[in-house]
Amino acid sequence: MKTIIGNWKMHLGIRESIAHARGVLRSVMGHEVLPEIVICPSFTALSEVRKVLVRTRVALGAQTMGTERFGAFTGDVSVAQLDDAGCGFVIIGHSERRAMNGESDAVVNAKMKLIAQTSLVPILCVGESKESRVAGKAEEFVAQQLGAALRGVTLTKASRLVVAYEPIWAIDTGVSATPADAVAMHGVIREALRTIGVGAAVQVLYGGSVDGANAYSFLREPGIDGVLVGGASVKIHEFEAIVNAGRDVMIAQNV
Ligand code: 13P
Numbered sequence: 182m183k184t185i186i187g188n189w190k191m192h193l194g195i196r197e198s199i200a201h202a203r204g205v206l207r208s209v210m211g212h213e214v215l216p217e218i219v220i221c222p223s224f225t226a227l228s229e230v231r232k233v234l235v236r237t238r239v240a241l242g243a244q245t246m247g248t249e250r251f252g253a254f255t256g257d258v259s260v261a262q263l264d265d266a267g268c269g270f271v272i273i274g275h276s277e278r279r280a281m282n283g284e285s286d287a288v289v290n291a292k293m294k295l296i297a298q299t300s301l302v303p304i305l306c307v308g309e310s311k312e313s314r315v316a317g318k319a320e321e322f323v324a325q326q327l328g329a330a331l332r333g334v335t336l337t338k339a340s341r342l343v344v345a346y347e348p349i350w351a352i353d354t355g356v357s358a359t360p361a362d363a364v365a366m367h368g369v370i371r372e373a374l375r376t377i378g379v380g381a382a383v384q385v386l387y388g389g390s391v392d393g394a395n396a397y398s399f400l401r402e403p404g405i406d407g408v409l410v411g412g413a414s415v416k417i418h419e420f421e422a423i424v425n426a427g428r429d430v431m432i433a434q435n436v
Pocket of ligand 1: 351354
């Protein structure tokens, strides 16, 4: 099984989101073999998109969540509220939030602790900067990020963890990592998770300038369980091509 997640970021209003979600459904209709597909609209569109996705094979996710259970936290949305809104997934620690919204390792860790007590699946994002890669410190950096995010987090065998390797320099730049670089880092991530002793079922996805043209080259790698897609996920033909690449790989490799 491959997993394809669309992070719509701060794109699309409610009507556009409904139309786009319908477009995603149209592109998967009639196919028996399908990757797991998750779409993550803005908060404002969650409840309307949920209605579109009811009883389909496309799941709903959120782009972030707050660090508290409930209370006087203006502007925040709790994990319970996301559950209530029909989300099965939530992106945690995206590099845009780390860079622009002050989400430190401690904040990411607090969110992971909260989500571990729910049935939502965290999509935990990690990834190094260009400087870190040039300095040869990328692997160390990513392993450290994972350790910090998961410190004291209890994930049982029954829980599921999605880790998305998204090198910062590849996000929204049109310059993706090479599949070989991604595979190498995915190996580092799996090893780090083993060392930490994560018991959960883990999938490791690649994200960063994935589009319809390069998706197959990532998805065909056995070490890459799927892709987390930003810009191309709000373009229906691109997203459809990425989903089709996932199907092609699943059929060709019987995975
Ligand atoms: P792009 O696909 O636009 O590079 O964004 C990747 C990303 O940040 C997904 O979370």
